[in-house]
Amino acid sequence: MNTVGSPRYAPEWLALREDADARARAEELIGPLNAFLADTPASGDRLTVHDLGCGTGSMGRWLSARLGGPQRWFMYDRDPALLENIAARMPREAGDGSPLEVVPQQRDITRLTGDDLAGTSLVTASALLDLLTADEVESLAASCAAAGCAVLLALSVEGRVELEPSDPLDEEFAAAFDAHQRRADAGRRLLGPDAAEAATAAFERNGFSVLTRSSPWQLGPQESGLTAQWLLGWVAAACAQEPSLEAASEDYLRRRLDSCEAGTLRAVVHHRDLLALPGGTAGTATA
8 A cells, every 4th residue: 555655554554454444345346347357358368467555465365356367466565575475465366266476566656657557457456546646646547548457446535434422523633634635745745535536537537437436444343453543543644734633632532542442432434446447338327
C-alpha cells in the first residue's frame, strides 16, 4: 500500500487489518472481471497481474485464489523490507492449483507507463487510490488504457464513518480526518475521500467502462483490536489537521477505547471498490 510520497505502514498494522479487508472487498466485481479475463488472451499463456503498493501481499492472497489459471504477479512497494519476503507471503498456487510466480518490484508506481504495463492482464491495488493525486490517477488510467488491461482498485476511503453508540464529537473528528486525507503532502494534493469518484471519471475519460461497489469495514466486538488501532490513527490524523481538537482528544479517546474494550462499540468505515474494463464491457452501475 506504499507509493513514493506516501507513508510507510508497519507490517503489524497491515496484518491486523487483513481479515477486515478481505471481508469488505466487493466479491460481486470478481464475476465481471473473470468474464473479461476469459475473453482476453493472456500474455505467455498466463495472467500477468501488477499489484501496486502491495504491502505484505494481502490483495494478492485474496485475489489470486479467485482468478483461474497460471499467474505471474509483479508486486510493487517502496519498502524493501516488505518486498524482501513477499514471495514467501504469497501462495504458490492459484485457486485452481495452477502455478503462481511472484516478481518483486521496488519503484515509483506513479511513473508507470503503458510500455511498462505491456502484456498486462490486470492492474490491481488495495487502499491506494486515496493516497494519489488527481494527476497521478489520470496518468494511471492512461497507462492502463494503453496496455488494454483490466483494473481492480479496492478499499478507497469514502469519508463516511458510522460509530455506535454516537458521541457529540464524532462529526468534528470525522471532518478533520477527511480534511487530513485531502491534505497537500510534499507538494501533492491527495484525493482522499474523493478518490473513487475521481478515478471513475479518469478511467471513463480513457475509454473504460467502470463498475463500483461499496466495501465497508464492519467492525464489532470481534474486531476490537483493529478498531482500537484504527481509532488511535483516526484521532491522531484529525488532531494533526485541526490542532484545536487536541484538548478534547484525550477524553474522547478514553470514552471510545473504553467502549471498544467493553465490546459495545461498533464502527462502519465506508470504502468503495472499482472495476474498470476496456471497451465498455463492465457497465456503469454503482451500489
